[in-house]
Amino acid sequence: MLIYLPIAEVSVNLFVLLGLGGLVGMLSGIFGVGGGFLMTPILIMIGIPPAVAVATEANQIVASSFSGVLAHFKRKTVDIKMGLILMLGGLVGATVGVQIFKFLKSIGQVELLVTLSYVVFLGLIGGMMFIESLNAIRRAGKPGAMPKKKKHTWIHGLPFKTRFRASGLYISVIPPILVGVAVGILAAIMGVGGGFIMVPAMIYMLGMPTKVVVGTSLFQIIFVTAYTTLSHAMQNFTVDAVLAVILLTGGVIGAQIGTRIGVKLKAEQLRILLAGMVLLMCGKLALDLLLMPSELYSIGAGGH
Amino acid sequence: MFRILLAAAALVATPLMAQETVVVDLSQNRVEITATYSGSDIFVFGAVKRDGPLPEGTGPLDVAIVIEGPLETATVRKKEKKLGIWVNSDSVEVHEAPSFFTIATTAPLADMLNEGDLRDYAIGLDYAIRPQGQAEDGIEDFAAAVTRIRQDAGLYSQREGIINLTDETLFEVDILLPPNLVEGDYTARVYLIRDKNIVAETSVGITVRKAGLEVWLYELAHESPLTYGLLSLLVALVAGYGASEIFRRLKRG
Numbered sequence: 001m002l003i004y005l006p007i008a009e010v011s012v013n014l015f016v017l018l019g020l021g022g023l024v025g026m027l028s029g030i031f032g033v034g035g036g037f038l039m040t041p042i043l044i045m046i047g048i049p050p051a052v053a054v055a056t057e058a059n060q061i062v063a064s065s066f067s068g069v070l071a072h073f074k075r076k077t078v079d080i081k082m083g084l085i086l087m088l089g090g091l092v093g094a095t096v097g098v099q100i101f102k103f104l105k106s107i108g109q110v111e112l113l114v115t116l117s118y119v120v121f122l123g124l125i126g127g128m129m130f131i132e133s134l135n136a137i138r139r140a141g142k143p144g145a146m147p148k149k150k151k152h153t154w155i156h157g158l159p160f161k162t163r164f165r166a167s168g169l170y171i172s173v174i175p176p177i178l179v180g181v182a183v184g185i186l187a188a189i190m191g192v193g194g195g196f197i198m199v200p201a202m203i204y205m206l207g208m209p210t211k212v213v214v215g216t217s218l219f220q221i222i223f224v225t226a227y228t229t230l231s232h233a234m235q236n237f238t239v240d241a242v243l244a245v246i247l248l249t250g251g252v253i254g255a256q257i258g259t260r261i262g263v264k265l266k267a268e269q270l271r272i273l274l275a276g277m278v279l280l281m282c283g284k285l286a287l288d289l290l291l292m293p294s295e296l297y298s299i300g301a302g303g304h
Numbered sequence: 305m306f307r308i309l310l311a312a313a314a315l316v317a318t319p320l321m322a323q324e325t326v327v328v329d330l331s332q333n334r335v336e337i338t339a340t341y342s343g344s345d346i347f348v349f350g351a352v353k354r355d356g357p358l359p360e361g362t363g364p365l366d367v368a369i370v371i372e373g374p375l376e377t378a379t380v381r382k383k384e385k386k387l388g389i390w391v392n393s394d395s396v397e398v399h400e401a402p403s404f405f406t407i408a409t410t411a412p413l414a415d416m417l418n419e420g421d422l423r424d425y426a427i428g429l430d431y432a433i434r435p436q437g438q439a440e441d442g443i444e445d446f447a448a449a450v451t452r453i454r455q456d457a458g459l460y461s462q463r464e465g466i467i468n469l470t471d472e473t474l475f476e477v478d479i480l481l482p483p484n485l486v487e488g489d490y491t492a493r494v495y496l497i498r499d500k501n502i503v504a505e506t507s508v509g510i511t512v513r514k515a516g517l518e519v520w521l522y523e524l525a526h527e528s529p530l531t532y533g534l535l536s537l538l539v540a541l542v543a544g545y546g547a548s549e550i551f552r553r554l555k556r557g
Contacts, residue, residue, distance in 0.1 A: 002342035002483055006518040007525060011342055011483030047457075047484070059536050066544030108381050112391045226537050233533030237525050241536050242339065242517075248540055252547030289389040297449030298392070300379040 007240035008052040014246065016046065021250025025064045028251070029071075029258020030265070031199070031214070031274045036061055036192030037118065037281060039247070048243070050111070054191030055232030056240045056247070061193045061225040063248035064255040065218045071259040072215030079166035079212045082176060083219035086198070089177040090224040093184020098231050101189050108300060117190050119286045125200050126278035132204075133272035167208045167216075175206060184224055193221040196278060210267040325353045326504045328494045333508065335481060335490075336515035343483040346371070346510070348408075349476040350494060363499040365472040366409065366416045368427050370495075371479055371510070373404030373459075374488035380446040396446040398433060403486045405432040405460045408477045410467045418500050425502065427495065429455070429462040458482040487512050 002011045020042060024035035036057050043053035072078050104110040158172030179201045187194030198217045202208045208216070233239040262270065328350030335344055348369055378401045384393040409416065413428045423431045433447045454460040459482060467477040490510040496503050514522055525532045 002340070004337055004339055004341040004483065004518065006339075006514060006521045009484070009486055059540055062537060063540035063544040066541050067547045068544075070545065070548040108379075108392050108395050226540075229537060229540075230530075230533040233525070233536065234529040237529060239525070239533060239536050241521055241525070241532070241539070244536060245539060245543075248543045252543050255544075256547055256551040291390075292385070293383055293390055295449075295453065296383045297446065297453065298381050298383070299450060299453055300381055300395070 003242070003246070005048075005052075005240050005243045007238065008048050008056075008243060010047055010049075012046060012048070012243075017243070017246045018250040021060070021247035022254040023250075024247075025067075025251030025254025026258035026261070027254075027277070028061075028064045028195075029068050029255040029260075030262040031195070031258075031270065035064065035195075035251075037122065037190070037196050038277075040191045041118075041281070041285070048240075049238075051105075051236060051238045052240050052243070055229065055236060055238040056243045057191060058193075058225045058228040058232060059239055059241075059244040060247040060251055062222055062229060063244075064251040065193065065221045065225065067252040068255045068259055069215060069218040069222060071256070072218060075215075075263075076166070077212050078215035078219050079164055079208070080216075080219065081162075082164050082167055082169075082206075082208070082212075083216045085173055085176045086180040086183075086216070087220040087223045089180020089182075090184035090187070090194075090220055091227055093181040093186075094188045094224055094228055094231070095184075096181075097185040097188025098228070098235070100185070102235075114190055115285050115289055117186060119282055119289065121186065121190075121197060122278045122282035122285070125197060126275050126282055128204070129200055129271050129275035130279065133268050133275060136268045137272070164208075166212050167206075169207065171206070179205060180220070187224060188228060193225050195221055196274075199274075210270075214262065323355045324496060324498075324504050326494055326496050326506050327351050327353060328492070328506055328508060330492060330508055330510065333510055335485070335510060335512045337485065337487070337512065337518060338514075338516045339518055341483065341485075341518075343485075344481045346479045346481060346492075347476065348479055348492060348494075349474075351475075352473050352496060352504075365469065366411050366497040367467050367469055367475045368407060368409045368413070368416065368495045368497060369467065369477060369479070370405070370407045370427060370493045371481075371490060372402045372406075372426075372432075372493070373486065373490050373512075375400045375402050377401070378450050380449055382446070382449075394442075396443060398443070398447050398450050400434045401447070401450050402432060403459070403488060404481075404490065405429070405454075406479060407462045408466050408479060409464045410469050410475070412464045413462075416497050416500065417502070421500075421502060425493075425495065425505075429460060432460055457484065459484065481512075485512055487514055 001014045003014045004011045020039065024039045027038065028035040040053050040057045043057065044050050069078065101110060104113050158174045160173045161170060162173055163170050183194040183198050183201065186197055195217050199213055202213045202217065203210060229239055328348065331347035352365065378398045379395055380398050381392040381395040383390045386393070407428055413422065417427065422428050426432060426434055429451060433450055451460055467475050469475045490512055491507050492510060493505065493507045495505045
């Protein structure tokens with residue numbers, strides 16, 4: 001069944017969109033990532049204009065993250081204090097990111113920057129997580145192996161220390177704010193929630209326990225993507241409400257199923273699965289840059 | 305007044321030639337894009353009026369029908385390999401590129417009409433984009449790329465020999481409008497062609513508009529973007545909460 005999208009101005013199959021929303025929503029629930037890094041490129045591939053795909057995806061992520069975070073609240077696996085601090089940084093970063101995005105769009109290089117950032121970040125993070133999880137699984141196999149002791153790094157020497165009860169941390173607020181800003185910038189440029197960068201940053205840079213990472217990531221993603229949605233709606237008029245409703249119908253159901261699957265998986269399995277997915281998407285995008293495209297020309301938005 | 309003079313002059317210049325005119329109508333002059341719009345079908349039919357018998361040795365009649373969307377400017381970018389990766393380098397503004405273009409004829413275009421007229425009247429896919437007077441280097445490649453990309457997207461098409469012409473008088477053809485149609489004022493141009501010359505022409509307008517929920521959302525998005533944005537967020541939050549509640553109850557019950 002075809003449905004015409006009022007802002008995207010294209011007709012698409014309703015069931016394809018519902019299925020996509022469900023699948024990506026499920027991943028979002030399992031891994032605590034918004035799923036934007038999968039959905040945005042797929043939407044563009046099925047013919048949604050990139051500007052609409054990026055903006056609408058932000059709106060959909062709000063729904064699936066909200067649905068997911070409610071389940072985490074019930075299990076008390078959200079560090080609200082940490083989430084709010086990350087969010088503050090995220091809003092600043094998103095504002096900067098949207099401006100960079102607009103500038104690059106005007107000179108026609110946004111596509112390159114988006115793809116390059118995807119390849120670099122997905123590659124780095126995917127690779128790191130993959131190796132780390134493999135080691136963790138191997139260690140777990142040996143009896144008597146001791147878990148690594150928490151290292152005392154420069155992060156612990158910074159001022160403005162505060163206690164994050166849910167995470168069991170006593171660290172400075174500076175690293176979370178910086179992480180928030182950096183992820184916010186990248187999220188706005190890449191048109192995603194940024195969970196796939198946020199989750200590893202929380203684990204490896206802030207040293208948060210895996211249990212609270214997913215819920216806290218979802219919690220702050222809601223605010224940052226809600227802000228991104230509003231900016232896009234007001235500056236570019238590119239949020240397609242019909243597309244968003246279809247995607248989120250599939251997405252919220254998927255997220256609920258995903259959250260339940262996520263509880264059953266072990267942290268190492270979770271990480272190695274996410275790493276595999278991240279690396280796959282990275283490889284696909286890298287090939288797009290390296291191989292000669294079948295069509296060398298593209299039509300951008302012109303003066304209407 | 306000028307037109308009447310021209311017409312009179314034409315009459316004087318060809319005193320013994322039989323005059324042919326064309327009358328045309330469409331099954332619909334208005335296409336409404338609603339939420340379930342999945343393309344539409346326009347039936348174009350018409351008749352040839354003659355004020356006298358045709359002179360001896362007149363060639364056969366051919367008909368060409370062009371349906372065209374609004375002309376717009378397209379920014380076209382070309383990718384080049386730099387430092388091992390493919391990046392956008394050159395960009396050219398291609399003017400007067402219709403958002404939609406389809407042509408139907410009674411015979412192969414090349415056999416019907418001379419090249420000059422094909423270009424001047426924009427008859428045929430090769431002339432859908434009119435980059436005349438655009439001196440930029442290599443504009444032809446960029447214009448050809450627009451035609452090629454839009455052809456792949458089903459927005460440009462050319463179907464030769466599909467118009468049914470009966471007794472050199474009645475003609476009809478079905479024209480499909482694709483699902484990815486854009487709003488605007490479209491035109492249907494009809495040409496009668498004999499001996500490689502256009503003998504008569506006419507055009508009819510087609511209005512393509514969004515309708516119902518589509519137009520409401522589109523207008524809200526552009527006229528009060530803050531309300532629209534907040535509504536979108538509200539819908540997202542309600543959907544997220546709703547799904548969470550439904551699943552909680554399912555799990556309990």
